[in-house]
Amino acid sequence: MSVKNKTIWYCSSCGNESPKWMGRCPACGEWNTMVEAPAQTGKASAGVASPLRNDRKPQQLKDIAFSDEERKSLGMAEVDRILGGGIVPGSLVLVAGEPGIGKSTLSLQIPLHCPDLKTLYVSGEESAKQVKMRARRLGGSPDNCLIYTETLIENIISEATAINPDLMIVDSVQTMYSESIESAPGSVSQIKEVASALLRFAKGSGVPVILIGHITKDGFIAGPKILEHIVDVVLQFEGENRGSYRILRSIKNRFGSTSELSVFEMTGSGLREVSNPSELLIPMHEQGLSGTAICAMLDGTRPFLFEVQSLVSSAVYGTAQRSATGFDVRRLNMLLAVLEKRAGFHLSAKDVFLNMAGGLKVNDPAADLAVIVAVLSSNFDFAIPADFCFAGEVGLSGEIRPVSQTDRRIIEAERLGFKKIFVSSFSDTQQKTKDIRVVKVADVPELVKALFR
Ligand code: TYD
Numbered sequence: 001m002s003v004k005n006k007t008i009w010y011c012s013s014c015g016n017e018s019p020k021w022m023g024r025c026p027a028c029g030e031w032n033t034m035v036e037a038p039a040q041t042g043k044a045s046a047g048v049a050s051p052l053r054n055d056r057k058p059q060q061l062k063d064i065a066f067s068d069e070e071r072k073s074l075g076m077a078e079v080d081r082i083l084g085g086g087i088v089p090g091s092l093v094l095v096a097g098e099p100g101i102g103k104s105t106l107s108l109q110i111p112l113h114c115p116d117l118k119t120l121y122v123s124g125e126e127s128a129k130q131v132k133m134r135a136r137r138l139g140g141s142p143d144n145c146l147i148y149t150e151t152l153i154e155n156i157i158s159e160a161t162a163i164n165p166d167l168m169i170v171d172s173v174q175t176m177y178s179e180s181i182e183s184a185p186g187s188v189s190q191i192k193e194v195a196s197a198l199l200r201f202a203k204g205s206g207v208p209v210i211l212i213g214h215i216t217k218d219g220f221i222a223g224p225k226i227l228e229h230i231v232d233v234v235l236q237f238e239g240e241n242r243g244s245y246r247i248l249r250s251i252k253n254r255f256g257s258t259s260e261l262s263v264f265e266m267t268g269s270g271l272r273e274v275s276n277p278s279e280l281l282i283p284m285h286e287q288g289l290s291g292t293a294i295c296a297m298l299d300g301t302r303p304f305l306f307e308v309q310s311l312v313s314s315a316v317y318g319t320a321q322r323s324a325t326g327f328d329v330r331r332l333n334m335l336l337a338v339l340e341k342r343a344g345f346h347l348s349a350k351d352v353f354l355n356m357a358g359g360l361k362v363n364d365p366a367a368d369l370a371v372i373v374a375v376l377s378s379n380f381d382f383a384i385p386a387d388f389c390f391a392g393e394v395g396l397s398g399e400i401r402p403v404s405q406t407d408r409r410i411i412e413a414e415r416l417g418f419k420k421i422f423v424s425s426f427s428d429t430q431q432k433t434k435d436i437r438v439v440k441v442a443d444v445p446e447l448v449k450a451l452f453r
């Protein structure tokens with residue numbers, strides 16, 4: 001059959017296919033995301049056959065052998081933890097992040113940290129010499145790491161099948177291509193084909209594969225969005241490029257919990273694991289400074305504390321500015337409106353700047369309480385004692401709402417030597433505490449009374 005329709009349109013946000021261009025993707029509703037790509041030729045599915053193709057038969061679930069020992073440690077405790085206790089054989093893990101955030105550095109540090117694993121590192125971006133230079137900077141070149149500079153996925157898979165490594169790393173999906181697709185590397189159809197080929201290889205051979213993918217700040221090159229459906233695990237690398245802290249977050253994990261989080265520090269010799277982020281994200285100053293408040297946050301399964309900073313000043317120009325780093329600015333505006341309407345603070349003529357320590361991006365609702373305390377503290381130039389911390393969501397009528405797992409936040413705050421933690425009156429805390437006092441507040445006026453009067 002001759003194919004008349006030689007091109008196909010893909011949504012670069014969700015991967016939806018369409019035979020014609022559309023302004024708005026009917027599947028995900030995004031505007032201007034449809035991109036043109038050549039249709040796949042007949043060879044596509046024959047491209048990379050799975051080595052186990054004919055061995056597959058339905059099996060009883062109870063007969064399938066698996067033990068947790070099969071997970072392989074990657075030699076870095078924080079990476080293992082975020083994967084749910086090591087990498088699962090045959091899994092495809094996507095490490096996504098903006099260019100320059102440290103994806104190549106992290107993935108090269110893995111073979112350096114576990115010389116026991118035979119690793120095949122496929123680089124489509126850097127020459128073998130450049131990889132060697134980086135490895136030297138990271139402190140070594142292990143005997144057990146093969147560097148392969150290749151971008152044709154069919155060659156990579158046949159080489160990997162011959163080598164049968166313990167781990168394969170592919171840097172990056174945007175540079176790889178399959179000969180069965182006509183479009184350029186990095187296009188939606190190439191990304192899909194490359195990832196599917198790697199998935200078939202991983203599942204068929206049992207070799208875990210780490211795939212690196214770039215995303216831009218505005219998410220415009222949305223390849224990794226499409227990849228999310230294909231891969232087993234998505235780890236997202238985040239961080240302010242100016243700062244040296246990097247956050248690795250698990251946003252999808254078929255073999256573990258999501259929204260786990262690890263913190264790394266970029267140093268002159270690679271990424272250093274920060275095993276106790278609280279100690280890094282809370283301030284060094286003994287005396288409280290005005291405009292700061294500590295939030296007892298929970299990200300995934302791990303509680304940690306960090307500093308919220310705010311600066312409130314009279315607006316220099318007509319309209320007041322509101323700016324937030326690491327926090328949703330609409331949420332900030334809502335909290336300021338609550339303070340204005342429910343507690344009578346006149347902040348509409350004030351500039352309000354908000355910053356989360358360490359370049360952290362925060363979406364735990366428990367941060368609300370620390371945000372309003374930091375804003376009020378700066379507004380009145382009144383320092384909050386450095387051993388107070390906060391965990392509560394603020395509702396539209398000014399009520400302080402309970403947050404999940406309050407007990408665990410209290411335990412972490414106590415462990416770090418805090419003396420008082422402010423939570424919602426409606427949270428049912430069972431925790432017996434020795435060194436920390438749990439102060440329960442029902443609404444914003446009550447909080448203000450407890451703190452400022
Ligand atoms: P890289 O891993 O190349 O980023 P990606 O692969 O995500 O594009 O990291 C590049 C940045 O990291 C670069 O700006 C330099 C910095 N860096 C260090 O600070 N120390 C190091 O030891 C290394 C290898 C990189």
Ligand code: MG
Pocket residue numbers: 103104105125171
């Ligand atoms: Mg790179």
